[in-house]
Amino acid sequence: MTGHPETERRIREAAFRALVEHGYADLSMTDIGDELGQNPSLIYHYFDSKDDLLLSMLEVFVELFMDGQAEREFDDPTEELRAFVDQILHPEPMHAERIVSGPPSETEAAVSRLFVELWGHAQWDPDFREKTTAVESRLHETLAETIRNGIEREHFRPVDPELTADHILFVLKQGVHTHTTTNRDDAIDRAETLIDEIIDDISRA
Structure with missing residues (x-):
């Protein structure tokens, strides 16, 4: 893969929009090339395959998401937990633009579909499963560390941080999946x- 960060970024942007429009199964390099406005052969100078490109896109997406969370300063662990949840359930266009310029207008639906499509493909592809496992581990550890910090500072009761993080992450994933795959308009809410x-339950009165 030839290194040229700006071109790689534009290709990832095109892949994001094309994936949201077509879905993983119907997505082709031609679709990505059309979105990019370039011959799809250009993409192969930077990425070996569609999967290589999508894995790279997911990696960058998650890095920027985690960096955005780390850059914010919180005095209250409760506030930090709620902000983390809000970033996942209600991604704003200004957040998505750190990843792609000119994201789809329905940012919340687009980001949800991105994760559901890639997590769905992970059922069949061990490379994707390895990446999604790593992503979930990072999300879980961030939640658990926030809960541990809240316990140490006596904002939270002495609960099991790992189990509570599991609980929150499970609800997050289920909410995103239901929002994307059903007509349950209230899934995110x-x-x-x-x-x-959950947060109210672990918080000290």
């Missing part, structure tokens, strides 16, 4: 309500 109840 329901997930947010459930997580609010």
Whole structure:
């Protein structure tokens, strides 16, 4: 893969928009090339395959998401937990633009579909499964570390940080998946309500 960061970024942007439009199964390098406005042969100078490109896109997406969370300063672990949840359930266009310029207008739906498409493909592809496992591990550890910090500072009760992080992450994933794959328009709101109840339960009165 030839190194040229700006071109690689533009290709990842095109792949993001094309994936949201076509879905993984129907996505081709031609679709990505059309979105890019270039002959698809250009893409092969930077990425070996469609999967190589999508894995790279996922890696960059998650890095920027995690960096964005790390850059924010929180005095209250409860506020930090809620902000983390909000970033996943309600990604704003300004956040998505750190990853792609001119993201789809329905940013929340687009980002949700991105993850559901790639996680769905991970059922059949060990390379994708390895990457999605690593992503989930990072999300889980961020949640668990925030909860541990809250316990140490006596904002939270002495709960099991690992188990509580599992609980929150499970609800997050289910909310995104249900929002993307059903007509349950209330899926995101329901997930947010459930997580609010978890946070309220572990918080000291």
